[in-house]
Amino acid sequence: MNQRASTIYIDDSNFYLEVYLDPFNKRIRIDDYRGNINLLMEKAEELVRKYQAEKLIMKARSEDFLHLYEKGLQPEAVVERYFLGSDAHFFSKFYTVERKKNDHWITEDGMIHSIYQLNTTIDKPFPPKEYELKKADEACAEELSGLYRQVFQIYPTPLHDPEYVKKTLMEGTIYYVYFYQGKIVSAASAEVNSFYKNAELTDCATLPEHRKYGLMKIILRELEGELKRQGIFCAYSIARSLSFGMNAVLYQLGYKYRGRLMNNCYIYDKLENMNMWVKNLANC
Template sequence: MSDTIEQIGSGSVIQHVRLNDRVYLMKLKKEDLAAVLQRLEVLTVEKHYSKLFCKVPGSLAAPFLAMGFIPEGEIPHFYDNGDDALFLSRFDDPARLANKPEVELRRFRQLLSETLHPKEFSQKTAAFAVIQLEQSHARQIADLYARVFLSYPFPIYDPAYIVKMMEDDVQYFGAFSGDQLAALSSADIDFETKSAEMTDFATHDTHTGHNLSCLLLHTMEQAMQQQGIRTLYTIARLASVPMNKTFLRSGYHYSGTFINNTHISGHIESMNLYYKHL
């Protein structure tokens, strides 16, 4: 099921799709505030989505809070003017908020209490060649995502979508074993805010256990720093202990959990927010 991306006003962006049963306000411009709030309510009435999920500057949060949104996470000093990015949610179906994954949450709290150190890359891991991927790799990228994820909040199984993302400032990185794409990830860059979402990590099942996510993350961080990016963040699956460990070991700060937020690998999962300032 394809997602819908809506451009509003001078640059605000809304994404929604029935698979997630959710509206995601990905970018909000101050001058578009009234139009965006109106559009969110229209979508709620027309599509009956059970969750509204919004990334907004802290200075624009008050109207959302007045409409019943609650804070689920934040990234301090995200915008050029020093404003924080707040992740605000409204659960129009109370069951979506009430049915929390308590077992996963307890396991994650235990993980946060542990001391995790950066991992040294083994000689075997160092043997993988990591490069920035090009449009000619789109089919390989889509095929690996289709192999790893039963479902995903964006149509990453479509090579045409991958090419479009590359044209829209998403940079993909891959770890190769010979000619085989063993693992990949992406950096979704917003040059306006000098930020990048480190996302879409996937490892071929024949190459797990080699810390390739750590290797890719390290490579992407270097590439982002060279391009003047100052804030990195990710929205990681609460259920994926290895992925959470990857970001905690790499010096990222945990700053919130998004309850029942994203349809991935066959069902809706809760997600953790991490950030790092370069």
């Protein structure tokens, strides 16, 4: 698996599959499905063998929960109201011993416990007036890409490529950014699923020297407001399990911890576990 990630659609007479092939992260993700669960799982595992994936992820509906246990998958996380108000269960199956091993799990459990002790009634941040918040457009693609190159040595999607960033903007991903002295110093995005009415808040990055002003909290609130205006109330975010700061930001913004995806993707400098955080925007 060495080509760029892509989505394929398999429309069989007995089932339908929407599959995200992710060679960089050596995984395959089933984003949507319907029909005969036995046959579609056979097809999914056929793709795993074909592309030599180490991990299969499936966004499953509640009614298929027990059936997927029988197929050797295990639940890792849940996103409430993902499918037009119904929950999505993130199931996984591992295909190599190495991909199933992890040395950080207990440490990360302790971090979640610590985060849940934090005060959630802290004052809203007000950065100095030199910081300017804007919604990004395609003209920002080059600079956005540069920010991600500076913050992340490795990233699970090709955000280091300005053309990829431009493509995501054209396809409806919403970016908000902070400018300081004319340069982008902080950014995050919302990847919108307009069919199922959910959004993943992602691509959160702030240059180290600008992290003391709470810029990310303000950007995420701005993205939430934009989502609500579009009638999207299911918001979720997947944060590096070893990043206390990002997980703490999500908790303090009212997100709830909903599980951990083991050895999920290559990010920062290695293969990492990722925490799932979920928020119902209709309640705020």
